[in-house]
Amino acid sequence: MGSEKIVEQILSSRPDLTRQEVHKMIEKKKEGVGEFFTDETAARIVASELGVEIVQKPLRLEILIQDLVSGLNDVTVAGRVVTFYPPKTFTRRDLTEGKFARLLIADRSGTLKVVLWDDKTDLVETGKFEQGQIIKVSHGYVREGLDGKLELHVGSRGNIQISPPDATETKYPPATRWVKKVAEIKEEGGPITVEGTISTTPTVRQVVTSRNEKVAVASFELRDDTGKIGVSAWRKLAEVVNGLAVGTRIKIKNAYVRKGFADQLELTSRSFTSIDILTELER
DSSP: OOHHHHHHHHHHHOTTSOHHHHHHHHHHHHTTTGGGSOHHHHHHHHHHHTTOOOOOOOOOOOOOGGGOOTTOOSEEEEEEEEEEOOOEEEEOTTSOEEEEEEEEEEETTEEEEEEEEGGGGHHHHTTOOOTTOEEEEEEEEEEEOTTSOEEEEEOTTOEEEESOTTOOGGGSOOGGGGEEOGGGOOSSEEEEEEEEEEOSOOEEEEEEOTTSOEEEEEEEEEEETTEEEEEEEETHHHHHHTTOOTTOEEEEEEEEEEEOGGGOEEEEOOTTOEEEEEESSOO
């Protein structure tokens, strides 16, 4: 804090004094001590003698993903949601059932896997998370994952705030950074996000699954400026695309890549896949 800010606080608390008078007091304190007193030190002494308490704003340290190391506890870090995965269940040694879910977040310094445990997975199951949101994870602990990369774990003490009011959008990489081009889709897996234009009219049919369920699936092609790929949208998503015209621009989030007819890669939806209609017709 500079001397002028201290002077402002003195004048605010002591309206009977003028700025000139306060500066004279500060200069008098510096007399005889030479360079040992800075303006700020002298101003603080004057404030103390006048009974004025100097309020120091707390130093706010921002922790970036690149600052994390394995073993840290009670960590707070913020990032943009790149993608998330459906919860999985497991059996503990005491035969009780546990759950975990994973997501990937990013800030300007890198990306980080976040692991949610037990009740915290409700945020994924209830659809609270959306790709592109900024979240703040508090009271997490950092561990090294099986792949040797760091993970931030969120247990019973942890907390996740979605769209925190103190988050600045421009400080985080844009969500479009993780939208894949069709030509970049090289192998099976996911989830991934793809944007493109519907290039064939979606055809909806009823199929029977291996669980003997009768469900709807819509098939169509999606094209961007690098190529085209087949898409299978299942169940409710079949209703979303049914009737969409060729030329409609859409974004498919959390899709998966698999081999379809003639071993050609195609996109398929799962329970956490969503489709956003960006424009009804591309002009």
